[in-house]
Amino acid sequence: MESPFELTAVYATNIFGIVLIGVLLVGNIWRFRERGAENAFLQLILFFAFCGCILDPIAYTADSRPGTLARVVVYGGNALLYLTDMFGTFFWLLFLSEHLNARFSIAHRYILGAALITGTSLIILNNFVPIIFDVSASNTYKRMSGYWIYMAIDYGFLIDSLFLYFMCKRKGGLFKSFPIWIYFIPLTMGTIIQSLFYGISVISSCIAISIAGVFATLQSERVYRDKLTGVFNYTYLDYLNREYAKKKKLQITGLLININGFKSLNQDYGRATGNKALVKMAKILNRSIGELGIIIRYSSDEFIAFVNTQNEMAVSMCIKRIRSGLSETNSFNSSYKLSVCICSQAYDASKTMNDFIDDITRAMIEEKNSYYSQLQLNRRAL
Incomplete structure (x- = not known):
């Protein structure tokens, strides 16, 4: 079982993420009343970040504890965490595409769909054949070699968002600018740290920090947006x-x-x-x-x-x-x-x-x- 200090750190970082997401929801409730794909993607990113902040401490608390219930929680909690991270980065890619008014080619869409299906299938298959992770007889979570395949999908969505941004910058020049580092740097750092050191729970809270940066950028940009149509104003x-x-x-x-x-x-x-x-x-x-x-x-x-x-x-x-x-x-x-x-x-x-x-x-x-x-x-x- 993990030490109380490590467990306390897990609770602290995820509670911070939950509070930050709550503040973002309350402060931007007016935004979510407006329809549009961009707002829908933002809501989904927030939803998966919130789920991650809830699931992470639950799965971590049940780790190494005896009993069938603890085993189910460790298995189910970690499986859902993989899915929340994957779908969170996927909807970030879709948000960026919508905000920059970029369009995916048919081949690109097929690749993205195949990546999502592969990631979801691996998690389902993992319940029968431990590919991504396994849970020992003592209910201890353990990463398997397939973990890095799953990380490749997550990192692939992030890298794809970078390619999308620089492609838009090349085609649109001055017209296509967005401080992508506001989202990318906190999330990347959190993903790398938690990937290299299991026991450190920072991805969900880092996603919350990234989203806060995105909302701050969108708020400052709002002065240049037409309220009715969403395009730029006079x-x-x-x-x-x-x-x-x-x-x-x-x-x-x-x-x-x-x-x-x-x-x-x-x-x-x-x-x-x-x-x-x-x-x-x-x-x-x-x-x-x-x-x-x-x-x-x-x-x-x-x-x-x-x-x-x-x-x-x-x-x-x-x-x-x-x-x-x-x-x-x-x-x-x-x-x-x-x-x-x-x-x-x-x-x-x-x-x-x-x-x-x-x-x-x-x-x-x-x-x-x-x-x-x-x-x-x-x-x-x-």
Whole structure:
């Protein structure tokens, strides 16, 4: 049986994690009332971290104690701990993907699914054949050689999140920044320490510390987010203007997207329907631009998309994806149809953000005049 000092340390670290998770839940209850994949992944990360803080001291207390109940607790507790660690790191990867607006390829999804299935299957199989861990006749937990296979899955998700982040940074440049070390360093340190030294229980509490850092980052970022659509707001243009002023060479293109007939949509169907249309439009733009750039809600019915390229083919592909997304959305909506006018313009680093906005707005006015003129001609023809 472990010494009281070690058991006390296990309780202390996990109670710290539970308290920290409780504070995060209370302090961010407003966030979890908002729907969205990003918030759902955060809740799941918190849930698995909380489960880890509960299960770890229970399994550790039952270790080496006599009796059938203690044996069941050691087996079941450790099996669930493996699963909570694996799913916690998996949902961190999904959260990061959602926050950076990155998309996994089909092959990547299959690999992630295979890793989850393999990890879960190993834990189930371990009940019959000790691969990951075993429990001796004295009910003492013991790691087996397959433990490192399981750790490879956990570390694989963490390493994958690093690759995902740097891939987004390469494609999105200035637009894709997130202090990944806030989450990565505490979790990595806790995983390494507990992997090398059984008897030290720090993973769950380190996950809680990592999540606290993520919440602090998201809170500071909230000032730049549009409450309705979740994309960046008008204030973010000032931040971009300051950042662009520091760069000598920029290869950035701006897309101004204006929803046609949005005022009539509000009048005919109500503002609640208009808000839903804005949310749909933001989702279409996020999917279309992906990790290549960001979306800003510029006004009530206008969005600006900045993409990290001036390649005409890449920009045209983004516009094509936007129109394709609109067409797909309209096919499932019989009450109203969404259409947009889109203007694109390369960003001139020698000018200010206001100059860019003025230029692209003038282009949009011409585009809108042409659109409504054509609309009137079509109506007369009918």
